[in-house]
Amino acid sequence: MAVNPKLKDEETDHLFRAILQLRNIDECYMFFEDICTITELKALAQRFTVARMLKDGKTYGEIVEATGASSATISRVNRFIKYGADGYNLVLERLAQESGGDREYKPE
Numbered sequence: 001m002a003v004n005p006k007l008k009d010e011e012t013d014h015l016f017r018a019i020l021q022l023r024n025i026d027e028c029y030m031f032f033e034d035i036c037t038i039t040e041l042k043a044l045a046q047r048f049t050v051a052r053m054l055k056d057g058k059t060y061g062e063i064v065e066a067t068g069a070s071s072a073t074i075s076r077v078n079r080f081i082k083y084g085a086d087g088y089n090l091v092l093e094r095l096a097q098e099s100g101g102d103r104e105y106k107p108e
Helices: 010-020 025-035 038-055 060-067 071-083 087-098
Strands: none
Touching: 025 038, 038 060, 038 071, 038 087, 060 071, 071 087
16 A cells, blocks of 8 residues: 555654664663653554454444543544554554464453
8 A cells, every 4th residue: 555645754754764673662662752752652552452452353342441442532443444554454463473363452
């Protein structure tokens, strides 16, 4: 899929190149703690958890209960899973392959 021209620019390319330099989870925490507020990072993590749960067939009610996400957030994530750039699907499929196909959401 082609990159959205509204997103593509030199600054964003630099950001993504920087993210690709991260080698482990601890480095991710260090970088994202510096670049995002705690609220921004938690919102990103929540959206990704919502995406995982949607792909695992969880209901909106189950997702709200587990994550505290609003129905608007769940609906928005669901729309991007179905009609977006396939970024969620790409990453979730790779993570499923990495874990031997076990993709079911397990709260920690």
